[in-house]
């Protein structure tokens with residue numbers, strides 16, 4: 001295995017290894033996939049399937065999709081399979097009867113999966129439920145491909161500190177952060193001017209504010225480039241996803257909000273760029289397919305064969321860029337506000353957004369009200385004097401819980417205003 005924490009920030013240890021010391025990974029790597037039945041899980045399993053003999057599977061987990069989990073566990077000969085839904089244990093046991101694969105159920109079993117001795121862990125559980133398992137993997141100093149946004153958005157400071165302390169290696173799996181991860185290796189911290197995260201602009205990039213306000217669910221789900229789950233697709237349409245990514249980048253790479261810019265790039269070919277003091281800008285490009293950043297994490301510090309279509313720039317012809325519009329997409333500006341406020345404000349931003357998106361899917365609020373609810377919750381939280389440093393996972397989960405409650409309380413007012 002590659003060495004864990006590498007110092008890029010002077011004396012400060014950082015869990016993201018921003019210098020590739022080229023120590024090759026073990027010939028055969030054991031891996032665990034948390035959230036194996038999801039979209040990121042599927043891309044990860046596809047890469048594992050394409051490299052037989054190079055990886056062994058220690059553990060696979062899901063929430064309640066027993067059928068898909070059991071199928072994967074059998075196919076890959078996993079040692080352990082676990083579902084978060086405790087009521088599904090007997091179904092899982094039945095589905096894996098006679099295979100010798102150990103089974104578990106409940107939150108504790110997902111954490112156990114993360115604790116088992118895999119070299120590499122894909123953290124792709126969706127939502128705040130992904131935090132404790134990712135921390136469990138970090139605490140034993142594993143290499144973690146981090147897809148779950150909530151670990152950083154809800155608990156970024158202490159998640160990164162704990163990972164660095166344990167010697168864990170955090171490999172950014174989100175495409176934009178993976179691009180920055182690759183580009184940052186070209187320089188030192190004191191040579192960095194800013195990082196630039198690109199955004200497709202989503203389906204409403206060219207729409208007027210009044211039309212965005214009343215966009216339907218079907219319209220919000222029509223992402224021009226990426227095929228992703230429902231929640232993240234809606235977040236892309238509102239640009240809340242880009243807001244979450246700005247927050248992620250700040251915690252992952254220890255950057256101030258002023259060092260992170262967003263650039264709209266409708267083709268989604270350039271995923272992230274880093275500008276250095278000599279004004280050289282290093283960029284990572286690729287077809288929009290999550291299997292490319294996941295392959296980079298899976299192979300790191302080496303490179304493995306990818307599964308996405310190779311990039312054909314001549315065929316694409318043109319790459320275009322625009323400044324983001326913070327007026328039509330107020331959720332993006334709110335992310336910067338939350339990041340500057342710190343002290344749990346980004347946890348509140350995420351929690352309120354989750355409530356708002358669920359309300360939009362349930363047709364309780366209009367699309368434009370998503371950002372309004374997030375803003376009202378953030379303001380209410382700050383006015384109530386609730387901002388305070390987060391001390392641990394339980395604290396972050398408590399803030400998440402209380403912020404959701406506040407957002408639920410504010411929801412009827414927002415729904416009324418927007419109707």
Ligand code: NDP
Nearest residue numbers: 035037038039040062063064065084125126129147148149
């Ligand atoms: P999906 O909804 O497709 O999959 C989520 C996975 O987590 C499934 O395996 C699901 O199991 C499992 N899961 C859900 N709830 C729980 C729970 N409470 N406890 C344990 N396991 C649970 O999500 P994605 O794969 O799209 O995303 C995963 C994470 O990666 C998210 O944080 C997302 O923001 C992030 N991400 C996703 C990208 C993408 O392209 N999809 C890009 C970048 C980041 P089951 O199938 O049984 O429900």
